[in-house]
């Protein structure tokens with residue numbers, strides 16, 4: 001699903017945020033990405049989303065070489081990837097329903113089909129009864145689940161999450177992780193950045209560790225799912 | 228077991244993909260049409276929700292649109308007024324005092340045969356004298372003279388009014404040996420036309436500059452709107468919104484700014500026309516003229532509306548091109 005081949009990223013005017021990263025994530029696999037603050041976790045996810053481009057090396061997603069993806073193709077590429085942020089990035093000028101519907105609207109689904117899918121996604125994260133509320137009035141955990149519903153609403157093959165539990169207490173964090181595992185069980189590939197080591201150690205998935213831009217652990221492991 | 232799960236995943240994904248691409252072209256077109264419609268309504272709603280700011284921009288655009296239109300209509304009215312005067316204008320051909328009546332009649336018939344001449348009237352020296360005596364009040368002095376000092380005159384009414392025809396006509400009249408002087412009061416009219424022409428060009432230039440101003444005002448307003456909705460733009464781009472999708476609300480906003488301003492401009496012009504109609508027709512009455520003000524008319528109204536809507540769209544497009552593409556997630 002994801003393949004990094006000797007990828008380095010240097011920000012303009014900065015030191016190397018990632019150096020010589022090589023690893024693969026199999027289809028349907030769930031892996032955690034961990035490391036100290038500034039290790040390069042967000043940078044790695046941004047390379048996959050094409051929010052940044054690699055300085056050298058090659059990134060493949062679903063067999064597609066991202067170096068060869070044009071600006072014009074970018075939106076269509078992104079529609080296949082769900083993205084969950086630490087700060088959820090919800091829009092407070094519209095309801096929960098409309099927030100979740102955004103990816104479908106953008107892709108031109110007709111509104112009846114979209115409504116059905118939005119309700120299904122909200123149902124899965126347990127927020128169906130709050131669809132008409134403004135997300136600003138929801139708790140942190142609920143906001144995060146709305147963000148997840150938005151990320152999965154158009155059934156992407158790949159889901160990326162950057163510190164999805166960063167602002168949540170341990171119990172809520174565990175709940176969110178269970179939600180991710182549920183989606184993974186129906187076949188969604190996932191890469192979740194987190195520095196909540198105790199939480200991710202308790203879950204039995206592959207762990208990729210970054211340190212100062214280098215991958216020091218997990219790069220060559222094969223996943224539990226592929227065994 | 229693991230490979231079985233893997234295969235399931237692939238099956239599931241290809242099913243999902245089939246469903247997505249299963250959107251037929253027809254349904255995609257109708258969806259895109261519905262999106263346009265919805266975005267158009269939404270962006271109008273947004274403008275109406277902050278009506279005081281919107282009104283200010285509308286009025287600014289209206290003034291910028293109305294000003295050159297006022298000038299153009301004013302010039303058009305002057306021109307029409309001038310052409311009313313034109314019709315009355317005749318060429319006075321003063322003959323030598325020695326020219327006799329038979330020769331005058333002969334000349335008249337000759338001139339009437341020419342295509343650019345509509346009518347020729349003979350005013351004999353005697354008639355001229357009588358008219359002069361009647362109108363000037365110098366009758367007594369003139370009757371004291373033993374010889375009539377006034378020449379006979381041919382009053383020539385030309386068919387066309389434009390200089391290209393008149394100039395050679397005047398020259399050819401001057402060429403007759405019996406003709407003393409050809410007088411034609413078109414000079415001032417021609418000067419007026421020259422000035423009107425110049426004024427019209429000037430107005431077009433002012434209009435062009437003001438149109439540019441409208442586009443810039445809209446562009447700047449759109450720039451602020453883009454900055455205000457930065458977060459939204461980033462999120463929409465991350466979930467796969469195309470540039471066209473992201474720009475659409477702003478382009479429609481520009482369109483509404485322009486259309487609203489154009490509408491107000493038309494209302495302003497209509498009001499001015501209503502206010503001026505009375506005094507103008509009274510003035511025309513003094514000159515025994517029948518004079519109706521030239522207004523915008525229905526087609527002019529739609530032209531102004533269309534033009535200003537397009538200007539708004541154009542301004543927004545410039546702004547979108549400059550500012551929206553620069554907003555990228557990351």
Ligand SMILES: Nc1ncnc2c1ncn2[C@@H]1O[C@H](COP(=O)(O)OP(=O)(O)OP(=O)(O)O)[C@@H](O)[C@H]1O
Pocket residue numbers: 011012014016017035036037038039040041042043044195557
């Ligand atoms: N836009 C940027 N411009 C310049 N340098 C950047 C930029 N973004 C990140 N960096 C640098 O790249 C390095 C990696 O940053 P990154 O955000 O990937 O770390 P992280 O592992 O996500 O950290 P955290 O756990 O704090 O989120 C850091 O040294 C950071 O300062």
Ligand SMILES: [Mg+2]
Pocket residue numbers: 041042043162
């Ligand atoms: Mg980070």
